[in-house]
Amino acid sequence: MHQQYFFGYGSLVNQRTHSYPEGRPARLKGWRRMWCHTEASDQVFLSAHPVTGGTIDGLIAQVPGQDWHALDHRETGYLRQPVTDQLDHDHPAQPHVQVYAIPRDRHLSETGGHILLSYLDVVVQGFLQTYGPDGVAGFFDSTDGWDRVVLDDRAAPRYPRHQQLTPSETALVNGYLDRLPVRVRRTD
Template sequence: MSDPYFFGYGSLVNTRTHNYPDPQPATLKGWRRAWVATPRFGVVLLTGVPAPDHKIDGLIAQVPDADWGALDAREAGYDRLAAHKDITHSHSAEPEIAVYAVNSDNFLERESHIILLSYLDVVIQGFNEVYGEDGVRRFFDTTDGWETPILNDREDPQYPRHQTLSDAERGLVDENLERLSAQVQERHEASLPPDF
């Protein structure tokens, strides 16, 4: 039996954050992305949500020997779901593919929750490398929840897998946030959860 794959649609698109083999572009149909708050974290997570007639770009990569332990730990707070029937890719075989998503029963109101800019930066760096500027724009346009405040933590990144971005990559993030009228707060302005 061949090794399974995962489909990543956020930070997993950035191969600087993992070393899973055979990464390649793929598309998941019937889904959109959304920023959601959960009881586990004081910041919002990027998740996939079922959405008929929609599709999102992402990346598939191999999980050698079906050893899901490390990836399940990285994606704590998400459920791992079978999704291979809804994913298009150019892989020569038809591997089993899973996607991680937050269970909608765990969604909270986003009040007092924030998006970490260091997290978003990692996601966009990955999308830019795989899909270019058009793909970055599609990411923003196929993601809901941009009314959630964004904490500018670039000087002191809170996201554990943060990466260094070029000026051009940061500009691409900022340009799209401005296009969507997203609210970016400096750390001293932000209303952070007590345990943040």
């Protein structure tokens, strides 16, 4: 029986946010990342969707005991899809892999909602740790939906798995935000 793995392309790339074993870099072919606004919250979430010619870097990791329950709970609002044949990775066992994505019929708008900066910080930190500066650039380049508000909640993080960034990590995130069409707004 094949081991069950997931492909993470956002906060799951940051291995400080979970304890799933055997995390390995991977590339998903035929997909692209996007910020997704749903009726669940004014906060937008990263999702992924199939697209011709797209690729996104991320991380595969084992689902302990092949029990998806805890991960399904963490990824509430997303649906799992098999992507084993669309992945490049170096895992010798060739596990079965699924990705979480928010179905297109649950998207509310292309520009509504806000990105929590504490969430974005976690994602960028994960890409920096896993792929280095080029991986961070790749994350920003392969993600759509930046034309919205970024809520600066660093002083009182709202993202439940927030992480402390180093000054250089903070400067890296801020530098990318300065180049994007986002509007940064501080929380009250």
